[in-house]
Every structure is written in structure tokens, then in C-alpha cells.
Amino acid sequence: MNDILPIILAILAALVVIGGLIPVLLKTRRNITKYPGTRDANDPVEPVPGGGGTLVEDRPAVIPGRQAPGEAGLEGLETAEVPDDAAGLETIAVETPLPVAGRLTRLRERLVRSNNxxxxxxxxxxxxxxxxxxxxDEVEETLLxxxxxxxxxxQLVDALRERVKVLGTRTPEQVKALLREExxxxxxPTMDRSLRTERHADKPSVMMVVGVNGVGKTTTVGKLARVLVAEDKDVLLGAADTFRAAAAEQLATWGQRVGVPTVKSDVDGADPASVAYEAVKAGIDQEVDVxxxxxxxxxxxxxxxxxxxxKVKRVIEKLAEVDEVLLVLDATTGQNGLNQARVFSEVVNxxxxxxTKLDGTAKGGIVVAIQKTxxxxxxxxxxxxxxxxxxxxxxxxxxxxxxN
Incomplete structure (x- = not known):
């Protein structure tokens, strides 16, 4: 009997351990089945197991007059689990973004009021x-x-010199007119500044947003989502910033505020290319616009x-063309911003x-410098x-x- 007792205890302990692992294994199996894994730029289109983490979708709120998530086909994505105490959490209210047409007027007024x-x-x-x-010399210094x-x-100083010389007398109105023209x-104004956000025949328009830390990139994505929603576009966000812990939640919150779903990973440090791939795949499956x-x-x-x-761009292009690659720059960074722009342009088109931060209008000339560069x-x-x-x-x- 004394010999049998340790064996019985060992069997009981093993059963306890196995019983605890079963729910974890089942959940892991479910997650891997829904989103099988990471794709490298040189991998075949068929997914390979492991590495990318489970991708989830924050269930969007419903905007009055727009389709509910289920009606739009978004039920195909796994939804984030709601904790038992979720009833006590704050609900993010759905907002109606301001019309795009009025924004430029308001921003122009703010620019006029600023001390430029x-x-x-x-x-x-x-x-x-x-x-x-x-x-x-002072004119040149001001421009620099x-x-x-x-x-x-x-270029501007030479043009102004010539026109002032020809003009002779210079009333304030004349000076302002010639300066405006130059x-x-x-x-x-001839550059094409339109955003390529029109859906293709069988695929959405795909937009990547890039930039260095601290320029307001994730915030810009959220604000641009509001612009597109105001234009009655169906939008889906992909949180491929997997290195900054709060980035995915921040983006999802922006999306929830206007009823836009977000595809993100539930694994810290997941492969960004995998997240981007799954977001585009979901956008194709759900027939969104952008x-x-x-x-x-x-x-x-x-x-x-x-x-x-x-690599992120190459992996996306296995599914769909990248229509826009927007580089976010802080207008106050000057020459450093130009250096950033050059390097990014070498990596992606x-x-x-x-x-951003163009209200610091002493640096307004950066618009010209970046476009020229x-x-x-x-x-x-x-x-x-x-x-x-x-x-x-x-x-x-x-x-x-x-x-003005």
C-alpha cells in the first residue's frame, strides 16, 4: 500500500496540471486557426505558422445612418473579449466629424491670428x-x-529684386500683390494634392502612414479617419505599430470615436508586416473603401x-497595391525634418x-523646402x-x- 500511494498522488497531480492547461490550449488553438501567422516579404502568399500573434478587432460603435458591423460583414473578424466587469467601464461615444469643407477655413483663420x-x-x-x-540681406535671413x-x-530674392526694380514705386498693395504671386x-499650386482614396473594382484603397517617433503619426491616422468618415468612406484601420505599447489602443480609440474598426495584435512586439497583411486582407474581405x-x-x-x-510595404503588396504612403513631419523640426524625408523616400515611395504643428508659422517655409527636396x-x-x-x-x- 505504501508503494502504491506515491503513484496515486503523482497521477492526481498530473490530472490537475492537465486540467489547467486544457482551456489555454483550446484558446491558443482557436486563435491560431483564425489568424495562422506571420508572412515575410519573400514568403509564399499562403500563411506560415507562428510569430505574428493573434489579431483582434475592436468592435466599432455604430454611426446613425451607417451600417452596423454585422451588416457590413465585419463579423468575420475575431472581436476582443469583453471582461466581466466591462459594465463599469466608460463607453466611448460616437462622434460626428466636422465637414471637411469648413476645416480649411478654420485653420486659415487660426494661421492668420498666429504671430507669423x-x-x-x-x-x-x-x-x-x-x-x-x-x-x-534681411529678406534673405527672414526666409532662411x-x-x-x-x-x-x-530664387525668391532674385525674383523680388527684379520685380521691385521694374515696379519703381511701391505701395503696400503693390508689395503685397507681388509677394503673394512669388x-x-x-x-x-499645380501639384496634385488629392488623396487616392477611391476603392478599386475588387479591392480597397490602401494607405500607409510613416514617420519618426513624436511627430503625431498615430494621431494623424485617427484624424484622417475622421476626414474620410466625413466624406462617407468606409474605413478600416491597421495597428502595425507593435513596438509602442499604447499605440494600438490609442488607434483603436480614435476608430471607435467615429465607428471605424481596428485590426490589431494582442501580442506585444508582434510582427508589423503580419498585422498589416491581416488588416488589408480584412479590408478586402469586408469590401471597405480605405x-x-x-x-x-x-x-x-x-x-x-x-x-x-x-518589408511591411512589400508584404501588403502581395494582396493589394499601396495607393498612398504619407510621411508625417513636424513642421518645427526644420532641417532635421528634411533629413528624415530624404531617408524615408529611399525606403518607400x-x-x-x-x-503637423504648422501653427508655428515662423517655420512655414518648410512647405516649400520639403516639396523642392x-x-x-x-x-x-x-x-x-x-x-x-x-x-x-x-x-x-x-x-x-x-x-494677412
């Missing part, structure tokens, strides 16, 4: 009784301080991270720039922290705001 030295400084200098070499860049500065030429992929805030001097950004238009600008403080960039409106 670019337009006002130039007007004061060019309205001087006598414009000598000292004045032209506004981050216009050396080449555009020389600044508009530099900002270039899929927006938020990527990690990559430092331009981290070669491995930049290579991974290229940048199609447009989003300039990359040959890529500024498509969106942000002025402020409000949810609807993102608007399409308009060359003439921008210049008029600087000069």
Missing part, C-alpha cells in the same frame, strides 16, 4: 522707403529662418527598422506629406490638437493666410 514672421516680416521689409543691400531652404530663398509660385496602416515611429538612423518598413506635395496640414484640426493643404489659401 514670414509674411509680416517680408511685407515690412519690402515696404521700406529705401530697399538697399542691407534690406535684401522660416526654413524655406537655400535654393528657394535665392510665394504662390514657390508653393506650387484601409489605413499605422506603422511604428522609426528612427531614420536605425537601418534595421527602416528595412522592416520596406512617398506620395504625400502631412505637416522630394518633388512630393504637402497634402495635409495640422494646426492644433483638436480632433478635427487636420485639413487639405491649399497653396493659395496658405500664402493668403501668411500675408
Amino acid at each position: 514672421i514670414l509674411g509680416k516680416g517680408l511685407l515690412a521689409l519690402l515696404s521700406s522707403d529705401k530697399i538697399d543691400e542691407d534690406v535684401w 529662418l522660416a526654413d524655406l531652404g537655400t535654393e528657394p530663398t535665392m 510665394l504662390i509660385k514657390l508653393v506650387d 484601409v489605413m496602416i499605422d506603422t511604428a515611429g522609426r528612427l531614420q538612423n536605425k537601418v534595421g527598422l527602416m528595412d522592416e518598413l520596406g 512617398i506620395t504625400g506629406i502631412v505637416l 522630394l518633388g512630393v506635395p504637402v497634402k495635409l496640414i495640422g494646426l492644433g490638437e483638436g480632433a478635427d484640426d487636420l485639413a487639405p493643404f491649399d497653396a493659395e489659401g496658405f500664402v493668403d493666410a501668411l500675408l
Whole structure:
């Protein structure tokens, strides 16, 4: 009997351990079955097991007049589990984004009210009784301080010199008119600043948003989702920033505020390319108009991270063409922002720039400098922290705001 007792106890202990593992194994099996794994840029289209983590979708709120998630076909995605005490949690209210048309007007008014030295400084200098070499030196310095860049500065100064010489007398109205014309030429109203958000025949438009840490990239994705919802687009967000712990939850919250679903990973440090792939796949399956992929805030001097950004794009392109790659830049960073833009353009084909913090209008010349450097238009600008403080960039409106 004494010999049998240890055996019985060992069997009982094993049964307890196995009983505890069964629910975990079942849950893991369910997750792997729904989202089988990671895809590398060179892998076949068929998924391979492991590595990417389980992807979940925050169930979106329903906007009045829009389809409920089930009606739109979103029931195919696994929904995040709701904790037992969820009744005590705060519910995120669904908001109605402001119409896009009114945003540029409001932002222009804010730009006019701000203390900008670019337009006002130039007007004061060019309205001087006598414009000598000292004045032209000050004009040049003002433009350089506004981050216009050396080449555009020389171009503008040469054009102003010639026109002032021909003009002779200079009333304030004349000075303002010629300055407006020359600044508009530099900002270039002929560039195509439209966003490619039209759904293709059988696939959504796909947009990647890239940029370094701290420029407001995830916030920009959320604000742009509001812009698209205001234009009556069906949008799906992909949280491929898997390195910053709060990024996915932050993005999901932005989406919930306007009834937009978010595909994200429930595993810290999951493969960003896998998350992006699953988001685009879900967008195709659910026939949405636009899929927006938020990527990690990559430092331009981290070669491995930049290579991974290229990988994310290549993996997405196994499913659908990437229609837009928007680079988010802080307008106040000056030359550093230009360096960032150059490096990102070497890794992915940048199609447009989003300039945040443009209310620091002493740096308004960065618009010209970036466009000259990359040959890529500024498509969106942000002025402020409000949810609807993102608007399409308009060359003439921008210049008029600087000069008023």
C-alpha cells in the first residue's frame, strides 16, 4: 500500500496540471486557426505558422445612418473579449466629424491670428522707403529662418529684386500683390494634392502612414479617419505599430470615436508586416473603401527598422497595391525634418506629406523646402490638437493666410 500511494498522488497531480492547461490550449488553438501567422516579404502568399500573434478587432460603435458591423460583414473578424466587469467601464461615444469643407477655413483663420514672421516680416521689409543691400540681406535671413531652404530663398530674392526694380514705386498693395504671386509660385499650386482614396473594382484603397517617433503619426491616422468618415468612406484601420505599447489602443480609440474598426495584435512586439497583411486582407474581405496602416515611429538612423518598413510595404503588396504612403513631419523640426524625408523616400515611395504643428508659422517655409527636396506635395496640414484640426493643404489659401 505504501508503494502504491506515491503513484496515486503523482497521477492526481498530473490530472490537475492537465486540467489547467486544457482551456489555454483550446484558446491558443482557436486563435491560431483564425489568424495562422506571420508572412515575410519573400514568403509564399499562403500563411506560415507562428510569430505574428493573434489579431483582434475592436468592435466599432455604430454611426446613425451607417451600417452596423454585422451588416457590413465585419463579423468575420475575431472581436476582443469583453471582461466581466466591462459594465463599469466608460463607453466611448460616437462622434460626428466636422465637414471637411469648413476645416480649411478654420485653420486659415487660426494661421492668420498666429504671430507669423514670414509674411509680416517680408511685407515690412519690402515696404521700406529705401530697399538697399542691407534690406535684401534681411529678406534673405527672414526666409532662411522660416526654413524655406537655400535654393528657394535665392530664387525668391532674385525674383523680388527684379520685380521691385521694374515696379519703381511701391505701395503696400503693390508689395503685397507681388509677394503673394512669388510665394504662390514657390508653393506650387499645380501639384496634385488629392488623396487616392477611391476603392478599386475588387479591392480597397490602401494607405500607409510613416514617420519618426513624436511627430503625431498615430494621431494623424485617427484624424484622417475622421476626414474620410466625413466624406462617407468606409474605413478600416491597421495597428502595425507593435513596438509602442499604447499605440494600438490609442488607434483603436480614435476608430471607435467615429465607428471605424481596428485590426490589431494582442501580442506585444508582434510582427508589423503580419498585422498589416491581416488588416488589408480584412479590408478586402469586408469590401471597405480605405484601409489605413499605422506603422511604428522609426528612427531614420536605425537601418534595421527602416528595412522592416520596406518589408511591411512589400508584404501588403502581395494582396493589394499601396495607393498612398504619407510621411508625417513636424513642421518645427526644420532641417532635421528634411533629413528624415530624404531617408524615408529611399525606403518607400512617398506620395504625400502631412505637416503637423504648422501653427508655428515662423517655420512655414518648410512647405516649400520639403516639396523642392522630394518633388512630393504637402497634402495635409495640422494646426492644433483638436480632433478635427487636420485639413487639405491649399497653396493659395496658405500664402493668403501668411500675408494677412
